[in-house]
Amino acid sequence: MENTKKKSGFASGIGFVLAAAGSAVGLGNLWGFPFKTAENGGAAFVIIYIACVLFIGFLTMICEIFLGRRSQANPITSFKVINKNVGWFGLIAVAVPLIITFYYSVLGGYTVKFAFNSFWGNTGNLTNFAGSEWQVILFTAIFLIFALIVVMGGVKDGIEKASKVLMPALFILLLLVVIFVLFLGEGVSDGLKFYLVPDFSKITLSSVLAAMGQAFYSLSLGMGAMIVYGSYTGKEINLLKSASMICVFDTFVALLAGMAIFPAVFHFASVEGIPAESLKLQGLMLMFETLPKVFESIGPIGHVIEFFFFAMVIIAAVTSVISIMEVSSQFIIQKFKIKRKIATLGVAVITFALSIPVGISLGSMLNGGSILQIFGMDMLSFLDTVTNTVLMPICALFSCVAVGWFIGSKKAIRELCDDGFNQKVATALSYLIKYFVPLLIAVIEIFGVIGLIFPSGTFDVNGLGVALTSLAIVAILIVVYFIWLKNTNTGTNMDEIG
Ligand code: PFF
Numbered sequence: 211m212e213n214t215k216k217k218s219g220f221a222s223g224i225g226f227v228l229a230a231a232g233s234a235v236g237l238g239n240l241w242g243f244p245f246k247t248a249e250n251g252g253a254a255f256v257i258i259y260i261a262c263v264l265f266i267g268f269l270t271m272i273c274e275i276f277l278g279r280r281s282q283a284n285p286i287t288s289f290k291v292i293n294k295n296v297g298w299f300g301l302i303a304v305a306v307p308l309i310i311t312f313y314y315s316v317l318g319g320y321t322v323k324f325a326f327n328s329f330w331g332n333t334g335n336l337t338n339f340a341g342s343e344w345q346v347i348l349f350t351a352i353f354l355i356f357a358l359i360v361v362m363g364g365v366k367d368g369i370e371k372a373s374k375v376l377m378p379a380l381f382i383l384l385l386l387v388v389i390f391v392l393f394l395g396e397g398v399s400d401g402l403k404f405y406l407v408p409d410f411s412k413i414t415l416s417s418v419l420a421a422m423g424q425a426f427y428s429l430s431l432g433m434g435a436m437i438v439y440g441s442y443t444g445k446e447i448n449l450l451k452s453a454s455m456i457c458v459f460d461t462f463v464a465l466l467a468g469m470a471i472f473p474a475v476f477h478f479a480s481v482e483g484i485p486a487e488s489l490k491l492q493g494l495m496l497m498f499e500t501l502p503k504v505f506e507s508i509g510p511i512g513h514v515i516e517f518f519f520f521a522m523v524i525i526a527a528v529t530s531v532i533s534i535m536e537v538s539s540q541f542i543i544q545k546f547k548i549k550r551k552i553a554t555l556g557v558a559v560i561t562f563a564l565s566i567p568v569g570i571s572l573g574s575m576l577n578g579g580s581i582l583q584i585f586g587m588d589m590l591s592f593l594d595t596v597t598n599t600v601l602m603p604i605c606a607l608f609s610c611v612a613v614g615w616f617i618g619s620k621k622a623i624r625e626l627c628d629d630g631f632n633q634k635v636a637t638a639l640s641y642l643i644k645y646f647v648p649l650l651i652a653v654i655e656i657f658g659v660i661g662l663i664f665p666s667g668t669f670d671v672n673g674l675g676v677a678l679t680s681l682a683i684v685a686i687l688i689v690v691y692f693i694w695l696k697n698t699n700t701g702t703n704m705d706e707i708g
Contacts, residue, residue: 218365218706219442225370226447227455230275230439232373232529233430234460235380237317237497240523243428244468245492246420248405251412256465258418262425263457269639269647270431270606271453273613278440279447280625283702284541285437286695289608292616297700298691299608303434304541305687306601307534308557310433312564313590314534316572318357318527319350319565320498325520331513333506336498340573350565353524357531358558361539362551364708365442369532376525383522384463388470390515394477394508397486401476404486405468415657422654423598428460432602435533437609438540441703449629470519471501478504494576497523535561544701550708568593585672585679592676599662600680603655607648614644 220226247255281288286300323345327334339345360372392398426432443452479486489500505516535557542553571582571589584592613622619640626636662673 218703219444220370220439221366222370223443223447223452225366225374226439226443227452227459228377229369229373229529229533230430230436230452230456231459232377233435233439233533234428234456234530235377235463236428236430236526236530237314237523238424238428239460239464240467240471240526241493241497242424243464244405244471245496246424247468248472248491249412250417250420251409252404252406253408254410254413255417255421256406257408258413259421259425260461262418262421263429263461265642266422266647266650267425267429267431268453268457269643270426270610270651271429271436271456272449272639273609273643273647274431274436274606275440275443275447275449275453276613276622276626277609278437279443279449281702282441282704284441284544284700285434285537286541286691286700287544287702288437288441289612290696290700292612294696296608296612296616297696298688299605299612300434300437301687301691301695302601302605302608302684303432303437304537305683306597306605307433307435307537308561309593309601310597311531311534311538311557311561313568313572313593314527314531315350315354315357315561315565316346316569316590317494318353318524318531319346319348319569320494321520321523321527322353322356323349324498324502325517325524328502328505328513328516328520331510333502334498336495337576339498340576343570343573346569346573347566350569351562353527353531354558354562354565356524356528357535358554360528360532361535361554361557364550365536369536372532373529376529380522380525380529381463383518383525384466384470387515387519387522388466391470391474391477394473397477397480398473400480400486401473402469404476405472419654419657419661422650423658426602426606426654427598428464429457430530430533432604432606432609433534433597434537434605438537439533441540445629449626450631450635471496474504475500478507481507540703541700543707544703544705545699547701547705547707550706585675587672587676595662595676596680596683599658600655600677601683603651603658604684607651607655610643610647610651614640614648619644 277288281291285303286297289300290297323339324334360368362368430436475489475491476486479489490496502516505512538557539554542548542556543550567582568589574581575588582589623636623640627633659677662677663670665673
C-alpha cells in the first residue's frame with residue numbers, strides 16, 4: 211500500500227486526555243513545582259498556582275487544542291488557515307519544541323542512568339556521571355530510543371497506546387512512593403509543614419510570576435504540543451471536559467510529588483542531625499544528588515523505592531518528550547510527504563546530535579568547568595531560559611490572540627457553542643481569551659525579560675545577550691516563513707502516508 215494517504219488520530223477521548231496529560235506531567239511537576247511551592251509560602255502558593263491554572267493555563271489550553279482541532283493539521287497550517295500572514299506563529303510553535311528536545315533528552319538520559327543504578331542497588335553520583343561524556347551520550351541515546359519507538363508507532367498505535375499504559379503506571383508508582391515516604395516516621399511531619407503550611411507573607415509579585423510561569427511550563431503550553439495533539443481529535447472530544455481533566459491531573463501529580471520529596475528529605479535530615487534547608491532542594495541537584503542520598507540512607511528497601519521513583523521520572527520524561535518530538539515529526543511528514551518512520555528517525559538523529567554538546571556543556575558546568583558556555587551559562591540553562599522565559603510565553607500569547615482576535619471572538623463563540631458549550635459560558639470564555647489572558651501572558655513575558663536583563667536590579671549583559679538571541683530566533687523564523695512557507699503547501703493530517 212505505498213503512498214496511501216491515511217488520516218491519523220486518537221482512537222478515543224480518554225486516549226487523547228492521557229496523552230495530553232502525559233505531555234503535561236514531566237520533570238516540571240517533579241522538580242519545579244514542589245520547590246517553588248516550598249519557597250513561596252506553601253499552601254498559599256498552591257492557591258495562587260491553582261488560580262493561574264484555572265484562569266490562564268486552562269484557557270490557553272482550550273485555545274491551543276481548539277486551534278489544532280479546527281485545522282486538523284500541523285501548527286503552521288493551523289495558523290495559516292486563519293490568515294496566511296500569521297502562519298509564522300505556527301513556525302515558532304514548531305521550532306520551540308525542537309529546541310527543548312535538545313536539552314530535555316539529556317535530562318532524560320540522566321533519569322535512565324539513575325534508574326539503572328538503583329535497579330542494581332547502587333547510588334548514582336551526579337558529578338561523576340555528568341563528567342563522563344561517553345556515559346551521558348549513551349544514556350541520552352537510550353532515552354531517545356524509548357521515545358523514538360513510541361513516536362514511530364504513530365498517534366493511535368504509538369503515542370495513545372503508550373500513554374494508556376504509562377500514565378496509570380506513573381500514578382501508581384507515585385502513590386506507592388508517597389505512601390512509603392509518609393510512613394518513614396521521624397521528620398515526615400516537618401517535611402509536610404515545610405511544604406504546605408500557608409504563609410501569605412511570602413506571596414509577592416515574583417511568587418505570582420513564578421506561579422504563572424510554572425503553570426505554563428507544567429501544562430506544556432506555548433510549545434506546540436497541545437495544538438498538535440488537538441489536531442488528532444475531532445468533535446467527539448469535549449474541549450471543556452478534556453482540558454479540565456488534563457489540568458486537574460497535572461496539578462494533582464505536582465502536589466503529590468512534593469508529598470513524596472519533602473517528607474523524605476526531612477526524614478533524612480533529621481536522622482543525620484543536619485538542617486534540611488542545608489540540602490540542595492531544587493532542580494537537578496534535588497533529583498540527582500539529594501534524593502539518591504536520601505533513598506540510600508533508608509537501606510535496601512530504599513533502593514527499591516528509589517527505583518520506583520526513577521522509573522516514574524523516566525515515564526514522566528518520555529511521555530513529555532514524545533509530545534514535542536511529535537510536533538517536529540508531524541510537520542516533516544506533512545510538509546515533505548514522507549513516511550512517519552523516516553521523519554521520526556530524522557528528528558531523533560538531529561536531536562541526538564545536538565544533545566551531545568548540551569550534555570558536554572552541562573557535565574563541564576557540574577564539574578566546575580566552563581566548556582561550551584553561552585552568555586555565561588551552560589547550554590542547558592541557556593536553551594531552557596531562551597524557551598521558558600521568552601519563546602514559550604510568546605507562542606502561548608499568539609494562540610490566544612489568534613483565537614480571540616483573528617478568528618474573532620464571535621466566530622470562536624459560535625464554534626465553541628457547536629461544541630456543546632452553553633452560550634453564556636462561551637461568551638465569558640471568549641472575553642477572557644480576548645482581553646484577560648493575553649494581557650496576563652504579556653505581563654509574564656515583560657517581567658520575565660526584565661528579570662533576565664536586570665537580575666536583582668543590576669544590568670546583566672549576558673541576560674541581554676539571551677534576550678536578543680531569542681528575538682533573533684523569532685526574526686529568523688519570520689523570514690523563513692515568508693520566504694519558504696507562506697505560499698507553499700504545508701499539509702494537513704490527511705497527508706500522512708502509510
Ligand atoms: N509539561 C512538561 C513538564 O512539566 O516537564 C513540559 C515539557 C517539557 C513537555 C519538555 C515536553 C517536553 F519535552
